Amino acid sequence: MVKVIFLGTGSGMPTLKRNVSSIALIFTNSNKLWLWDCGEGTQHQIQKTSLKLSKLEKIFITHLHGDHIFGLPGLLASRGLRGGQGQKEIQVFGPEDLEAYLEETQKITKTYVPYKIEIKIIPKDFSEGIIYEDEDYLIRYAEVIHNFATYAYSIEKKERYRFLVEEAKKCNIPAGPVYGALKRGEKVRLPDGRIFYGSDFIARVEKSKKIVFSGDTIFCKNLINLAKNADLLIHEATFSQQEEDLARRNFHSTTVIAARVAREAEAKLLILTHISPRYSSNNKSGVREKDLLSEAQRIFPQTLLAEDFMEYEV
Amino acid sequence: MVKVIFLGTGSGMPTLKRNVSSIALIFTNSNKLWLWDCGEGTQHQIQKTSLKLSKLEKIFITHLHGDHIFGLPGLLASRGLRGGQGQKEIQVFGPEDLEAYLEETQKITKTYVPYKIEIKIIPKDFSEGIIYEDEDYLIRYAEVIHNFATYAYSIEKKERYRFLVEEAKKCNIPAGPVYGALKRGEKVRLPDGRIFYGSDFIARVEKSKKIVFSGDTIFCKNLINLAKNADLLIHEATFSQQEEDLARRNFHSTTVIAARVAREAEAKLLILTHISPRYSSNNKSGVREKDLLSEAQRIFPQTLLAEDFMEYEV
Numbered sequence: 001m002v003k004v005i006f007l008g009t010g011s012g013m014p015t016l017k018r019n020v021s022s023i024a025l026i027f028t029n030s031n032k033l034w035l036w037d038c039g040e041g042t043q044h045q046i047q048k049t050s051l052k053l054s055k056l057e058k059i060f061i062t063h064l065h066g067d068h069i070f071g072l073p074g075l076l077a078s079r080g081l082r083g084g085q086g087q088k089e090i091q092v093f094g095p096e097d098l099e100a101y102l103e104e105t106q107k108i109t110k111t112y113v114p115y116k117i118e119i120k121i122i123p124k125d126f127s128e129g130i131i132y133e134d135e136d137y138l139i140r141y142a143e144v145i146h147n148f149a150t151y152a153y154s155i156e157k158k159e160r161y162r163f164l165v166e167e168a169k170k171c172n173i174p175a176g177p178v179y180g181a182l183k184r185g186e187k188v189r190l191p192d193g194r195i196f197y198g199s200d201f202i203a204r205v206e207k208s209k210k211i212v213f214s215g216d217t218i219f220c221k222n223l224i225n226l227a228k229n230a231d232l233l234i235h236e237a238t239f240s241q242q243e244e245d246l247a248r249r250n251f252h253s254t255t256v257i258a259a260r261v262a263r264e265a266e267a268k269l270l271i272l273t274h275i276s277p278r279y280s281s282n283n284k285s286g287v288r289e290k291d292l293l294s295e296a297q298r299i300f301p302q303t304l305l306a307e308d309f310m311e312y313e314v
Numbered sequence: 315m316v317k318v319i320f321l322g323t324g325s326g327m328p329t330l331k332r333n334v335s336s337i338a339l340i341f342t343n344s345n346k347l348w349l350w351d352c353g354e355g356t357q358h359q360i361q362k363t364s365l366k367l368s369k370l371e372k373i374f375i376t377h378l379h380g381d382h383i384f385g386l387p388g389l390l391a392s393r394g395l396r397g398g399q400g401q402k403e404i405q406v407f408g409p410e411d412l413e414a415y416l417e418e419t420q421k422i423t424k425t426y427v428p429y430k431i432e433i434k435i436i437p438k439d440f441s442e443g444i445i446y447e448d449e450d451y452l453i454r455y456a457e458v459i460h461n462f463a464t465y466a467y468s469i470e471k472k473e474r475y476r477f478l479v480e481e482a483k484k485c486n487i488p489a490g491p492v493y494g495a496l497k498r499g500e501k502v503r504l505p506d507g508r509i510f511y512g513s514d515f516i517a518r519v520e521k522s523k524k525i526v527f528s529g530d531t532i533f534c535k536n537l538i539n540l541a542k543n544a545d546l547l548i549h550e551a552t553f554s555q556q557e558e559d560l561a562r563r564n565f566h567s568t569t570v571i572a573a574r575v576a577r578e579a580e581a582k583l584l585i586l587t588h589i590s591p592r593y594s595s596n597n598k599s600g601v602r603e604k605d606l607l608s609e610a611q612r613i614f615p616q617t618l619l620a621e622d623f624m625e626y627e628v
Binding site for chain 1: 354415
């Protein structure tokens, strides 16, 4: 289905090991690329992978803090420089003011982009909803709790069904419009009086899959709902449980909060990201990155700690 | 005097070898850091050196194209995060709209910076002038010719003089106010009728030094004036001489233009920077980076081609 590549797994500012926030979603069949967030240097990270800016179709922004969007103007400009004329349009989804940010930045810097940028703003009046849907995928948003309007996103691959034509034939059901009705799951009465139910002629060939990205947040029930039964929950864990107060003051999660959300949502796997730079070197608490993982695993064993360029297929 | 470290030597968009524009000036005695331009990822480049953001005092922006300033908001934010409270203020110099760019970006992204940012705008009505001066250094700007208001900058270390106190003593000149007058180079008449000239009691102990950075420009006489007798001229050379038309259409210089400016300015050394990504891989002209250097050296032999992290001491 979708491969997740972590492009930036740090919080606030880049370090040599962790860039600021960005997650790539690659559709393994089509090679098309979507992004969640776009911190400074995201285009540089992309250059270190096999990903192609020309394949980039959609960007979903969780919130407008700099470490999540300062890479957006440069990435959009480079996509234009690299691709020449006739490039496909791009869609950027995010909170109010995303449009002002892009417009002001591009106006002042006279950035010319030779393709259309469609900006889709999440409506302020709703704490959850659907922001995008196509034949195969559904993207939902849910407002989370940060010191800035912030949204979590889920991407769901829709279930796929196959019409069991051989079963229909066995029952001597005539091909044509009746097949269509059965495919749509309808109840059908034939001229000979027999009744058939669509559900008997449909087999699920692909299960729904769901990946959820928390954005920046404290413990949030809205997020638990969004992440219900997710195959993968990517949750911020800026701080160690030992710095719970600091996390709360900064409207961020600890490892344990992320693990509790994963447990309550009954997610299959949790990946921690948005790790504070403080754990990469000496700090007075003495906490190291490996400790972060242990803290979460005590509550939710199916947990991984993201690293830049880590890949995970769902 | 000053060490120049090239942080980004590419043009337009980053490549794996060349980041977008930024040049660091390090004052070898004090370790203080100034920057010329600040493309996206400049803070990442700084992390790969021994430079410290906490030592950053001044940033000079040549113009507001994205590849010269998209790294500025993130760098200023990280300086704040890293340094905590009580940090020294910073000065940012540049063209009109620099203030709007920083204000809009910081407002929309709610970036809090715990130190003062003093923005100094180059007055629109002058094509050259002094934008900063202290006891030791003088920074001049000169408008150059690009498709955007763009300025070249020079940094000049002032000459230093020593008062030859032992000579004054030999002449039995009484210490006190007369010494002061001689230090200032004045003519002095003593009560006994003798006349002395300050110039006889002053020795130059340090020559003036000058480094000039062109910004983005085509051939420009204003720049030649600014760069007169420079110890180091850093000149953009986006294109090969073989793509002269392309250079002209994009208001950029070729290698040969950079070399002609260096020759006419009688600079001691020329370093080419702002190299187009097209020369890092196959392109139809077949020109490679080493060819760029040869093109310039045929006209101005004392030429180097900048690379990211190259250092040069003046």
